[in-house]
Amino acid sequence: MVDLNVMGIRPLGRVSFVAVVLGVLAVLLSTGVQAQTPGLNEAQDTRYHQLISELRCLVCQNQTIAESNAPLALDLREQVRRQLAEGRSNEEIAGYLTDRYGDFVLYRPPFKASTALLWAGPFLLLLAALWWAMRWMRNTRAPVVRRRDIDEAAVQKLLAETRAALAAQDETKT
Amino acid sequence: MRFAIPIVVLLGLLALFAVGLTRDPREVPSPLIGKASPAFALPGLGGTPPQLANADLKGRPVMVNFFASWCAACRNEHPLLMQLAKDGVEIIGIDYKDTDAEGLEWLTRHGNPYRVVAADAQGVMGLDWGVYGVPETYVLSPEGTILFKQIGPVTEQAWREKIAPLMGRAS
Numbered sequence: 235m236v237d238l239n240v241m242g243i244r245p246l247g248r249v250s251f252v253a254v255v256l257g258v259l260a261v262l263l264s265t266g267v268q269a270q271t272p273g274l275n276e277a278q279d280t281r282y283h284q285l286i287s288e289l290r291c292l293v294c295q296n297q298t299i300a301e302s303n304a305p306l307a308l309d310l311r312e313q314v315r316r317q318l319a320e321g322r323s324n325e326e327i328a329g330y331l332t333d334r335y336g337d338f339v340l341y342r343p344p345f346k347a348s349t350a351l352l353w354a355g356p357f358l359l360l361l362a363a364l365w366w367a368m369r370w371m372r373n374t375r376a377p378v379v380r381r382r383d384i385d386e387a388a389v390q391k392l393l394a395e396t397r398a399a400l401a402a403q404d405e406t407k408t
Numbered sequence: 409m410r411f412a413i414p415i416v417v418l419l420g421l422l423a424l425f426a427v428g429l430t431r432d433p434r435e436v437p438s439p440l441i442g443k444a445s446p447a448f449a450l451p452g453l454g455g456t457p458p459q460l461a462n463a464d465l466k467g468r469p470v471m472v473n474f475f476a477s478w479c480a481a482c483r484n485e486h487p488l489l490m491q492l493a494k495d496g497v498e499i500i501g502i503d504y505k506d507t508d509a510e511g512l513e514w515l516t517r518h519g520n521p522y523r524v525v526a527a528d529a530q531g532v533m534g535l536d537w538g539v540y541g542v543p544e545t546y547v548l549s550p551e552g553t554i555l556f557k558q559i560g561p562v563t564e565q566a567w568r569e570k571i572a573p574l575m576g577r578a579s
Contacts, residue, residue, distance in 0.1 A: 292540035306540050310535070332439065333439060334438075334439070334446075334535070334536065334537070334538035335439070335538050335540065336436060336438065
């Protein structure tokens, strides 16, 4: 066992250990409870959290403005909050932001000519993969021989020849 | 022949990468290009001039440059802006999210290339104009239409190839 005293770390007493655990728990639990955003009623607050979790922070591009603490994200959150308090609809607020920053601010960009490939691309790839898989499976399957394709006379001839050959072999042995 | 399809797919991917990887993902194209500049009214930095608004920018092409004393990249473009100002190019400065004292101090230390400097202490105009980082520079037509947006420092090349023709200058 490592002697903590030697390493210069004083082991915690049982009471202070429990205090630390309770403290950490209290911090973890308190972040789970969200205070209502000032100036918004309950319904607006729900929409606020939904909106900011679908808007991209342009400075830290892979974060939503809900997650980011960049100054721009703070400004955008405040803008969303103010417009909600003024009674604007979600579409109006998203429109305000796309007018200034483009569709890039939306984590779910609208379907239009410039985003068609983005939306349809994965499905097109899936279709291409399915088509390729089907082709591959068809090519590797054992060939099916149908009765009507068999030349009966040729089979009979081959059989007769084989029998004759075997009989000839037997004769030479005895 | 067996490898025709994989090779075509590979070439297609390479072509996509060749185009895609030369682009800067941090440059978000502005949807405001070709549109009227959003309305604004700001106090002058340090109280002079009393106010700056859209009407003050009409009648001739102007550059609107968002900068800040806390912005490191603004130092990079500053010598070029000073040079352009000396050549008579009209640049309007917007001190973005800064205090008047620090903004003025920065201009005193590094020189003032701006005909007018307004203070956007809260970043209100910046948000309306789609600014997401400084420096950013807009080129406005005499009618106040946004013709071009430079994201990041104005470079010699950007001036020569993009901005000078719009400002009616032969670089």
